[in-house]
Amino acid sequence: NQCCWILTSQNCFVPISEIIAVEEREFNKKQRNIGRWQKMAKLHAFTVYYVKRARNHRWRCSDVTFWCVDEHLCNQWTQALKESLEMQKSRPKQLLVYINPYGGKRQGKRIYEQKVAPLFNLASISTDVVITEHANHAKDNLFEVNIYKYDGVVCVGGDGMFSEVMHGLIGRMQKDSGIDQNNPKASLVQCNIRIGIIPAGSTDCICYSTVGISDPVTSALHIIVGDCQPLDVSSVHHNNTFLKYSVSLLGYGFYGDILKDNSEKKRWMGPMRYDYSGFKTFLSHHYYEGTIAYQPAKRTHGSPRDKESCRTGCYICKKSEKQLAEQTKEHGLKHEEGEEEWKVIKGKFLAINAVNMSCACPRSPKGLSPAAHLADGSADLILVRKCSRFDFLRYLVRHTNQDDQFDFPFVDVYRVKCFQFTSKLSEDNESNVMDIGKKRFGQFCRDHPACCCNIVNSTWNCDGETLDSSAIEVRVHCQLMKLFARGIEENCKDEAACSQSSIEQLL
Numbered sequence: 001n002q003c004c005w006i007l008t009s010q011n012c013f014v015p016i017s018e019i020i021a022v023e024e025r026e027f028n029k030k031q032r033n034i035g036r037w038q039k040m041a042k043l044h045a046f047t048v049y050y051v052k053r054a055r056n057h058r059w060r061c062s063d064v065t066f067w068c069v070d071e072h073l074c075n076q077w078t079q080a081l082k083e084s085l086e087m088q089k090s091r092p093k094q095l096l097v098y099i100n101p102y103g104g105k106r107q108g109k110r111i112y113e114q115k116v117a118p119l120f121n122l123a124s125i126s127t128d129v130v131i132t133e134h135a136n137h138a139k140d141n142l143f144e145v146n147i148y149k150y151d152g153v154v155c156v157g158g159d160g161m162f163s164e165v166m167h168g169l170i171g172r173m174q175k176d177s178g179i180d181q182n183n184p185k186a187s188l189v190q191c192n193i194r195i196g197i198i199p200a201g202s203t204d205c206i207c208y209s210t211v212g213i214s215d216p217v218t219s220a221l222h223i224i225v226g227d228c229q230p231l232d233v234s235s236v237h238h239n240n241t242f243l244k245y246s247v248s249l250l251g252y253g254f255y256g257d258i259l260k261d262n263s264e265k266k267r268w269m270g271p272m273r274y275d276y277s278g279f280k281t282f283l284s285h286h287y288y289e290g291t292i293a294y295q296p297a298k299r300t301h302g303s304p305r306d307k308e309s310c311r312t313g314c315y316i317c318k319k320s321e322k323q324l325a326e327q328t329k330e331h332g333l334k335h336e337e338g339e340e341e342w343k344v345i346k347g348k349f350l351a352i353n354a355v356n357m358s359c360a361c362p363r364s365p366k367g368l369s370p371a372a373h374l375a376d377g378s379a380d381l382i383l384v385r386k387c388s389r390f391d392f393l394r395y396l397v398r399h400t401n402q403d404d405q406f407d408f409p410f411v412d413v414y415r416v417k418c419f420q421f422t423s424k425l426s427e428d429n430e431s432n433v434m435d436i437g438k439k440r441f442g443q444f445c446r447d448h449p450a451c452c453c454n455i456v457n458s459t460w461n462c463d464g465e466t467l468d469s470s471a472i473e474v475r476v477h478c479q480l481m482k483l484f485a486r487g488i489e490e491n492c493k494d495e496a497a498c499s500q501s502s503i504e505q506l507l
């Protein structure tokens, strides 16, 4: 159980929950005795493989071998440790793995085979592996297979691949429970089959924001020890039609335009294509007019301007978990319609970003909203109003340093539980004031980027994919799904003490 520890060496303790595997070993050693070589009695030994913390939230597999002459004692230890591992009920035994061979730098298959599969073997995890052959292969497959025989689903790829697996799993759960995803007010059924992310993509924002690093070995170890991190998921609808789910970024304007420019034709550029499109989009400096209506998240404890970030065991997310359990007990699956007021904001925006988590990634280690929570049932809505190119650059640069990116008069941030957006163009269309001259002017301005006025719509970037509609309705579903992760750990002070590689120790 969690309270058992083994002492490895020099003040380094390993909790049972962080042991990866225990293996028997045999030694036939010769020992020097009174000047002569003598054959010694057979030595018995066992090796404990365990999690060792390295720099920047990295985890590595380390090992320590214990040996002695007493076979019975050695067996007792091995048995006791194996029994303790068996008692770790949250550990997966059988996993379904999807590998996208074309994600990121096209290294998914190699990463899985060389870095992850050997660790899963060591931990006696059995796997069914599917190498995807086309987009949506994993998603469609999750509607066909017997998902209930697995303890988790692993995706090897980027945020796009994760999104596919998430849509497959959440969609399958709703289908099996008879819930209509097209109803924006439906209370969705939680998905208890955890997803593990082996990062091999371009941005890997979900992995980075939930583990603290994009590193395949670290993620594999979090899967092996059976970590569990609940995650908020937003549903996106248009006119009572389900469009998509989002866990990281829903972005209109800047991030939508980056994606629009970022066609499949540029995939050969790998992750660099985002920087190229980002630079071009920055120069085009388009702003968009529209109306946002949102309901503030009053039940969540915390604000987007907090100095503290969401970390392992976050008490704000724990409170939300309790509230959710109480709510489910009182109302069952029935959606409890809040009476809270709607706030309405009209304006001209360079970017509208709604994030369910910080969206930290290697490009921006603190993310788009550094104090956003993984599982508090709310999203941070960031509105960047029309401003000069220079001011927008200052805003972007603050994503990469310690300065507060919300401390600008043209940036507002709200913690919300739902919101709606309508662009000025669709408002005009709806009220039938279609002016052909205006439309032509829109086209004209797009062709002349120096005139930043943009009467055409932007598109929504939903976790890296474009949405077909600009008018959307978004609702956050508290802790709808779970990951094999534990949130970002506070930095371990004893990293140096724990950094010894392999230790041989006498019982």
Ligand SMILES: CCCCCCCCCCCCC/C=C/[C@@H](O)[C@H](CO)NC(=O)CCCCCCCCCCCCCCC
Residues within 6 Å of the ligand: 158, 159, 160, 202, 203, 204, 205, 248, 249, 255, 258, 259, 274, 275, 278, 279, 282, 359, 361, 363, 364, 367, 368, 393, 396, 397, 399, 400, 461, 462, 463, 464, 465
């Ligand atoms: C001067 C440097 C400023 C750097 C500012 C960096 C801010 C980066 C913030 C990244 C936030 C990522 C949010 C994650 C979104 C994912 O769901 C999604 C799917 O993977 N990724 C993208 O849409 C991919 C989004 C990729 C975004 C790349 C943005 C690059 C911006 C470059 C601007 C250059 C201006 C230079 C002017 C001289």
Ligand SMILES: Nc1ncnc2c1ncn2[C@@H]1O[C@H](COP(=O)(O)OP(=O)(O)OP(=O)(O)O)[C@@H](O)[C@H]1O
Residues within 6 Å of the ligand: 099, 100, 101, 102, 103, 104, 105, 131, 132, 133, 134, 135, 136, 137, 156, 157, 158, 159, 160, 161, 162, 164, 200, 201, 202, 203, 204, 464
């Ligand atoms: N075999 C395949 N062939 C082509 N596309 C695939 C295949 N398998 C998965 N995909 C699609 O590739 C997209 C991108 O995958 P992934 O997220 O792994 O990589 P990425 O480089 O991070 O991409 P992006 O930055 O575009 O999200 C996913 O949306 C997924 O649907």
Ligand SMILES: [Ca+2]
Residues within 6 Å of the ligand: 232, 355, 356, 357, 372, 373, 374, 375, 376, 377, 378, 379
């Ligand atoms: Ca959240």
